[in-house]
Amino acid sequence: xxxxxxxxxxxxxxxxxxxxxxxxxxxxxxxxxxxxxxxxxxxxxxxxxxxxxxxxxxxxxxxxxxxxxxxxxxxxxxxxxxxxxxxxxxxxxxxxxxxxxxxxxxxxxxxxxxxxxxxxxxxxxxxxxxxxxxxxxxxxxxxxxxxxxxxxxxxxxxxxxxxxxxxxxxxxxxxxxxxxxxxxxxxxxxxxxxxxxxxxxxxxxxxxxxxxxxxxxxxxxxxxxxxxxxxxxxxxxxxxxxxxxxxxxxxxxxxxxxxxxxxxxxxxxxxxxxxxxxxxxxxxxxxxxxxx
Ligand SMILES: Nc1ncnc2c1ncn2[C@@H]1O[C@H](COP(=O)(O)OP(=O)(O)OP(=O)(O)O)[C@@H](O)[C@H]1O
Ligand SMILES: [Mg+2]
Numbered sequence: 498x499x500x501x502x503x504x505x506x507x508x509x510x511x512x513x514x515x516x517x518x519x520x521x522x523x524x525x526x527x528x529x530x531x532x533x534x535x536x537x538x539x540x541x542x543x544x545x546x547x548x549x550x551x552x553x554x555x556x557x558x559x560x561x562x563x564x565x566x567x568x569x570x571x572x573x574x575x576x577x578x579x580x581x582x583x584x585x586x587x588x589x590x591x592x593x594x595x596x597x598x599x600x601x602x603x604x605x606x607x608x609x610x611x612x613x614x615x616x617x618x619x620x621x622x623x624x625x626x627x628x629x630x631x632x633x634x635x636x637x638x639x640x641x642x643x644x645x646x647x648x649x650x651x652x653x654x655x656x657x658x659x660x661x662x663x664x665x666x667x668x669x670x671x672x673x674x675x676x677x678x679x680x681x682x683x684x685x686x687x688x689x690x691x692x693x694x695x696x697x698x699x700x701x702x703x704x705x706x707x708x709x710x711x712x713x714x715x716x717x718x719x720x721x722x723x724x725x726x727x728x729x730x731x732x733x734x735x736x737x738x739x740x741x742x743x744x745x746x747x748x749x750x751x752x753x754x755x756x757x758x759x760x761x762x763x764x765x766x767x768x769x770x771x772x773x774x775x776x777x778x779x780x781x782x783x784x785x786x787x788x789x
Contacts, residue, residue: 523549525717526571526589526602526685531580532741533566540566541577542741548685551714553707555732555749556721557757559764563741564721565606568687571719572604573597584685603683605674605691613663617655618644620662621677647680648673652702667694675703679710688720692727700727707731725757739764 526548533541540563548554558564570577573591582589584600591597594604611620618637621644641658648655653672655665662670671694678686692700704727710716711733722728728735729749737745737760745760 524583525550525585527583528567528571529581529583531567531570531577531582533563533570533575533577539741541570544580544738544741544743546736546743546746548717548719550717551711552734553711553718553720553732555728555735556719556738557723557725557728557735557745558721558738559761562738564738565689566741567738568604568606568689568719568721571597572602572687574604598681598683601682601684602687603678603681603685604687604689605678606689611662611670611674614661616660617658617662617665617673620673621647621658621680623677648676651676651679651706653699668696668699671695672699672703675706679706679716684715684717686716686718688718690721690723692722692724704731725754728757729754 524547528544528546531541531544532539542563544563544567546554556564556567566575569575571582571591573594573596584602589600589602591600591602597603612623615623618641622640644658648658651672653669653676655669655673662673665673671691675688675691678688691703695703707718707720708731710718711731720732722731729752732749734748735745735752735757736743737757
């Protein structure tokens with residue numbers, strides 16, 4: 498599936514053989530022991546997760562926990578330092594977002610990636626050059642018509658599709674980014690905070706769309722959401738990431754708002770206690786070094 502079809506990740510250490518994990522036949526994606534640092538900052542320590550066909554996986558975690566880094570690694574935006582990924586049982590080594598897209602993995606970024614100067618319909622077709630090239634008859638008028646049909650299907654009503662997206666509200670821009678992802682022919686869609694900047698009505702529309710797609714069962718999704726109620730309503734399974742490690746994995750039906758809140762509060766208490774202990778240790782060390 499991946500070009501080259503090598504079983505070894507490019508950055509595999511000498512002598513280290515990455516063996517395909519015993520895969521559940523339903524898994525469309527497996528992430529195994531992924532780590533990623535940015536200079537001194539470790540964003541992902543050791544992340545393993547799996548996604549089944551047609552499943553919606555909710556990814557929760559604090560600010561800075563590593564959620565976007567994980568999504569950006571899966572979508573081919575950046576490469577992990579170590580670890581491996583598998584797509585439908587084959588080694589998955591995306592070289593770029595376009596490459597990942599060609600393999601069926603598409604993304605809606607937290608920071609959107611719409612081009613302000615381009616119109617709504619041009620943004621809808623952005624990064625689909627190959628597709629447009631294969632359909633030379635897809636002129637501006639047809640593009641607009643297709644974009645309108647895709648937006649209508651999702652229930653997004655914009656009066657004009659030929660205005661630059663810079664003139665739209667944050668929520669409208671977000672709707673276009675989500676529509677573009679859904680409209681692609683992806684097997685796996687990664688959504689990084691798809692409801693950020695959206696009003697209640699637009700957010701509800703997107704959640705409804707996700708529920709519809711889930712029912713169809715063709716598309717698998719990993720979705721980062723901050724609202725636990727939305728996670729429990731929209732997702733089949735919940736993973737929580739803390740400091741670059743997945744610490745919680747349960748079907749949504751087997752957890753609750755209370756349990757998720759409890760975990761986060763516990764985590765907060767632990768982090769506070771660790772910070773206090775560090776402060777005490779630093780003060781003790783300073784006292785030893787400078788007894789005056
Ligand atoms: N390109 C980068 N260069 C340097 N540090 C980065 C980069 N991208 C992410 N980080 C750092 O990695 C850590 C994880 O960031 P990430 O964006 O993955 O968090 P997040 O869980 O998505 O947070 P949020 O909920 O705020 O979006 C943070 O400490 C962040 O500052
Ligand atoms: Mg993020």
